[in-house]
Amino acid sequence: MHIRPLVTTLFACLMTPATHALPLADYQPGSGDTLNVFVSGASAQDNALERLFRLQCEENTLDIYRAGGNQRVLFCLIRSKLPGSPRGVPGFPAGKKVAFHKSSVGGSGYGVGPVIQETKLQFINMGDLRSNADRRCPASERNRIPASAPFDGYTEHNCSNPNPLSAIPDAGVSDVEPRIFAENFGFPARQIKKLNVRSAYAVIFGIPVSVNLRDALQAAQFGANSPCNPGNKGYGDMAESAECMPGLTRAQLAGIFAGTLSDWSQVVNADGYPMAALDPDDGALRVPPG
Numbered sequence: 502m503h504i505r506p507l508v509t510t511l512f513a514c515l516m517t518p519a520t521h522a523l524p525l526a527d528y529q530p531g532s533g534d535t536l537n538v539f540v541s542g543a544s545a546q547d548n549a550l551e552r553l554f555r556l557q558c559e560e561n562t563l564d565i566y567r568a569g570g571n572q573r574v575l576f577c578l579i580r581s582k583l584p585g586s587p588r589g590v591p592g593f594p595a596g597k598k599v600a601f602h603k604s605s606v607g608g609s610g611y612g613v614g615p616v617i618q619e620t621k622l623q624f625i626n627m628g629d630l631r632s633n634a635d636r637r638c639p640a641s642e643r644n645r646i647p648a649s650a651p652f653d654g655y656t657e658h659n660c661s662n663p664n665p666l667s668a669i670p671d672a673g674v675s676d677v678e679p680r681i682f683a684e685n686f687g688f689p690a691r692q693i694k695k696l697n698v699r700s701a702y703a704v705i706f707g708i709p710v711s712v713n714l715r716d717a718l719q720a721a722q723f724g725a726n727s728p729c730n731p732g733n734k735g736y737g738d739m740a741e742s743a744e745c746m747p748g749l750t751r752a753q754l755a756g757i758f759a760g761t762l763s764d765w766s767q768v769v770n771a772d773g774y775p776m777a778a779l780d781p782d783d784g785a786l787r788v789p790p791g
Contacts, residue, residue: 542612542674568662612673614686718747
């Protein structure tokens, strides 16, 4: 059984634009004309994958077709990498049409189970869009996205997809360990070993914090008279409000993730005082001076 590779490093090996992109009529999947690549799984990497693919496209050839929030197809001519050029795919035939299909329906699980089991999933039906272009992708839902270095511009189409295409994904994206999904999809964990698993472009998600840490940050960031300060009488009704959510600076977050900030006493307010903390004697929250 052919098991398809799992993650994003494949995409660069598989695989913008002033005003003349590829029309839908140029989508011809038969006879080796257009290469279809089908990818399923987590949505967290969608924007990164899109940018990666855009860098591989010949200038003025990229169109992106979207259906809802979880389906997209990127269609362009792929560059063949030239010596010294940061763009293009080594050894790939220049000018090859590629339609990169991404379905984020089902999230990470669908980036693992269907890849192993070779289960068909639903994708945008480019053939149906081509045959019914005016109805599926009306001109009023077409936008020109300008270039923004190092990316060329492209044409974006918001389309309907009433007749989705069923296809087995060639690759999948998971933002958690693939083995976690073995039980969910009813196959032995050992089958995960059949996947070609590569880690790439890790995404840091929001990190949960304790109530004590939240309160300490609020005490450090909001004045004593603010309803967002834990010492204020009106605090109870405001504690969980968006207005009272505390934060850390970019430098502090970078230090925490890099491991250079390893103790909360190293996180200080604008005047250099350590963050608010519980007094070891009476357990009261002490706000730093200033």
